[in-house]
Amino acid sequence: MADAVSVGVNLDAFSHAISGIQALRSSVSRVFESLKDGMKNRDSLEGREKLFLAEFQDHLQAVNRDLSELERLSGLVGRPSESHPLHNSGLLSLDPVQDKTPLYSQLLQAYKWSNKLQYHAGLASSLLNQQSLKRSANQMGASAKRRPKVQPSTLVLPPHYVDDVISRIGRMFPDMNIELFRPNGTSAVLLVTLGKVLKAIVVMRSLFIDRTIVRGFNENIYSDDGKLDLWTKSQYQVFQKVTDHATTALLHYQLPQMPDVVVRSFMTWLRSYMKLFQASCQRCGRFLQEGLPPTWRDFRTLEASHDTCRM
């Protein structure tokens, strides 16, 4: 700290010295100025010379004076301390007495804090990225870069992968028979036979479900020419209703990032029609409402109710 004080004292001398240098420079430049101008604008050559010499002399004297002044000032400034060329920061390079400085423990502390911060930030970010708080698939920081790759890959999946997923799902539900056809190129068409209740045709595009149609167990699945009939709607009102509900379910179960989950949840939902004719409505307790059994199945609880009772 003593050093700091002495520096503070010297500062004055420094500023004087600087102004001294400035004066010296200006006087030197004056000498050259006059030399450059040379002898001119005088009546007689002699007068000219005389005047010029006198001027030159004056200038040189001024230079001399300034120089000596500067020398005096430089003496005042004194030599800067050799040991502390960087002042305080220079101290850092000094070998500290480790036991006496708290640096290590402080560092440790800081490191711990930074670790904790990172951990909590990670937790927070994962929480914030959760479904309920996500506003858009495009927004996620990390996935923003990944997205262009992810998006097409779920749209264009290799057929055997689709086969795999479907057969896995099929194994999950033993009472449901899932057959896979590819009547039109690579996109798969599933024929789901649910017990002896219904048959559903599910048209897929890679792993996304495009549309679905539900028919009675005894209705035709194949058209006259032996192909899967993807279009003719059921002749029974019950299954027309169930087809509508299944379409609604397709709109409800949507998770573009995980299409296989969607297929699985849809199949789980569809399986709840196993007891289409046996279950009574959970709301009104009756079997029939306007001639129809309870066709609606809640998307979460899979509870059966009439379409008119669910609202």
Add this chain to the structure above:
Amino acid sequence: MSSGPAVRVSIESSCEKQVQEVSLDGTETYVPPLSMSQNLAKLAQRIDFSQGSDSEDDGAEGEPRDREWGKQETEEEEGTLKFQPSLWPWDSVRNNLRSALTEMCVLYDVLSVVKEKKYMALDPVSQDPTRVLCALQTPQVFQLISKKKSLATAAQLLLKGAEKLSKSVAENQENRRQRDFNSELLRLRSQWKLRKVGDKILGDLSYRSAGSLFPHHGTFEVIKNTDIDLDKKTPEDYCPLNVQIPSDLEGSAYIKVSIQKQAPDIGDLGTISLFRRPQKNKVGTQPWHVKLEAAQNVLLCKEIFAQLSREAVQIKSQIPHIVVKNQIISQPFPGLQLSISLCHSTGEKKPSRTSPDKPKPDDHLYVLEHNLHQMIREFHKQQLSSVVMPHPASAPFGHKRLRLAGPLAYDKAEICSLQQSEGLLEKIIKQAKHIFLRSRTARTIDSLASRIEDPQIQAHWSNINDVYESSVKVLITSQGYEQICKSIQLQLNIGVEQIRVVHRDGRVITLSHQEQELQDFLLSQMSQHQVHAVQQLAKVMGWHVLSFSNHVGLGPVESIGNASSVTVASPNGEYAISVRNGPESGCKVLVQFPRSQTKEVPKSDVIQDSKWNHLRGPYKEVQWNRMEGRNFVYKMELLMAALTPCP
């Protein structure tokens, strides 16, 4: 070289050159050492001149020659001492002959070396000029002659072959030019049905064997082309066989299907402009084949049209179908006209019988034309397949399905479905309706999507369509909030007459073919979407939903649908935001401030007590269009964030 003629060969042995005399004491007198050129000749015989035609012989003989020489020398050496009787009396003669041959070979080789100037130049050698000359020149001439001769025979052979080849090529060309009528007929026979009637050959180009019931006889006559001068150069496409098709099947024809709009509000349909040009003859197809195919196409088009017009007259519909000459006009939807016309252009002259709407030929629906062709062929196939053979074989002929109907106890509906078959015209009208409805739906959605930026409309068309049905998923979202605002998702099943809309909440709405209905519906859904989005956003932001209504009964009456509204309160309940959104009136956002924060609280005598400060304050409308933000939901999020006090 060996083929040299029977020449008089001097028996004088060449060994004279080597040994001149053998004295009794065994000393031999040698000829003077070989001169430079002789030496060279000797060396040259060792060289294998592979380019020479007889180099093989040379090489083969080179070695033994050497040995012979050596042998001879040794023989000669000892010959006088003990005479060795040769195996064969002419042995020496043979040997000499052989050596003579060898000499000639050498000579020939030398000559060839000499002739190829690059190896060496021959200079006359001073020593013994006559001998050299005779030794060199005579064989050379002889060789030359023999070579010449053999070359000449070879050349003759080649020439003969070439002549033969060119002759056969010419013959081939000749053949192609003037084809054999019979072979052509054979070719025709392999592709078309022919039969002989009297002295005529008649063919059948009708589709009768494929199941067609069209009464046109479809007969063509095969004619032999004789009016051609065989000496003159025949044209490229000359064919000795010609076919004469019935005059009414000449030219080219197609069925034109188009939808004309009487009102301009309907978008363009089928604007692809594919102009028809006569088919380029494929290389290798016979002209008669092209002609017959064209005639068959005309016949098919005629059959389609005849079928359609018959049905048009038979079918009773509310707006009767009109058949005028070569055009059938039907009205699938009000203000819409489906016209099917038979365009038949005969020969070179401009199509004179085409439909009247010639100036705009771009509204031709190629898909429907194609479908018509497909359907008539299906119809043919049905005709054929309905009369399948019975199994067991003893059973009577009959419709395959109907035979099953009895023992399998088909009910009425099933029997009906076996018997009824929709007519061509009904099918094509249905298809036209569907195509029209589909393209207009697409246009409606697209125009809304381009006109309205917030919220966004996305349409995902199904990848599998039927001729009568297609479906599209419509998603209404806000940009940047796709994950939370997905309450409005619709599946539109576009049918023939109507559009069935399945809503994400389970509702099913049926829209008619009127464009306005779909547009109004989508607009009202978009308006509802905004309010739904606020509701969803409130959940995410921790705000509480105070009230929500899809159909508000208050406020100005909307011309389309109903306005919807939502009121949400900030987490601590201080502020509340009310939003009302109508499809027509747009959105209106109000913020309710807590009573304590409002400066100009109207002084009231009743609520003086401080506890009344917890009462809600007045509402203020937000100048929504001046809010920061790229869309409605973003603005709302900013507003909520601003009104959420920092803890």
Add this chain to the structure above:
Amino acid sequence: MGVATDTETVCHVPVAEGKSVQQTVDIVHKKLEQLGAVKHGSFCVDCETYHATGNASGQPSKLLYVMHNSETPLSCMALFEGGPCLIADANFDVLMVKLKSHFQNAKGHKVECRGSRYRYCDFLIKVGTVTMSSSARGISVEVEYCPCIVPGDCWNLMKEFMLSFLGTNVPELPSVFAAKPEGLFAPADCVDTMTQYLELFNKLRKLQISGSNVR
């Protein structure tokens, strides 16, 4: 094309006290129409009885019933009571004519059941009057729930439906179904229906025999 298999039940409705057969039928019709069912044409089920004339073995021959149902207009059902049955096309009737020396038609035994069809959602209801030798004997009600092929599954549902227009006369699950192991309405569903009708006819016939004072 498959065969429509579905669940159906045929039951007998007793004639209401103090009403004629026709009046009772009208009451049922009215109830159905109130429910929302729509009349959808008419139907007819008939049954001829044959018995073998000369029996070589001498044992009492079973009766052969030949039945037709307007629901399956191209078919002809031939049944032995409790025995095998045959579904054939309409030419079977011609064959029976040829066989008349061996199988004799019991003239007085012709039973017919005619009435109207009603449709209500996926239900098909047929209410008919059973006629024997040109006199009305009783009322039959056939209820068919088309979408379901397992009778046991939808029995509660059908019972609820029948309650709504038949009141207390709801029958129990027909024995035809109860006997089946899987409870599946087999492809030969028309036979099951015919068996039910046959049982009904026989019941009515017995009623007639035991007490001829039904009405």
Add this chain to the structure above:
Amino acid sequence: MEAPPVTVMPVTGGTINMMEYLLQGSVLDQALESLLHRLRGLCDNMEPETFTDHELVYLLKGQQGNPFILRARRSLSHPNAPWHLRYLGQPEVGDKSRHALVRNCVDVAASHSLPEFLNEMGFRMDHEFVTNGHIFRKGGMKIVVSKLSRVLVPGNTENTERLSLSYLVELSVLAPAGQDTVSEDMRSFAEQLKPLVHLEKIDPSKQRH
């Protein structure tokens, strides 16, 4: 759907009094190929079809008169097809100028329970055979070229033995009674098959005894 279609027949009915017009002949195995070739040319343009059928002949013996004969046939190549039950009457004696054998005929398509049902009716199986061959069609005419095989073990259609080294050729038409013009058509068609095969009217009742 409401109005029953026009072609749906009344509840009791069927086609009464159908007649079968029949010409028969046979060819040796060696001549089969050329006959088939000829038939392919003459007959309707259809895919040539083969068949394998199993026929059971049932008798019902009454107290008096001839036994009642019914033929039950099923297709082995189309196991799902219905059975065909056939009654054939005695050949009509009629006038000699007719070119074909004419007999009454009832064709019934029946469910697979037919053998069981016939047994219940009192019919007993007399004999059975397997027939396989080719079937052609020309308008209403049916031409069946078939080879008959004896069933060695009753009921086992796998184990059969050929009856002869020739093929049976039958030309038949089903028509309502009184349409004698069909026999004229049959004769001209039979003419076209000569000399490959000679089709004649053969009275089975006279043949048998």
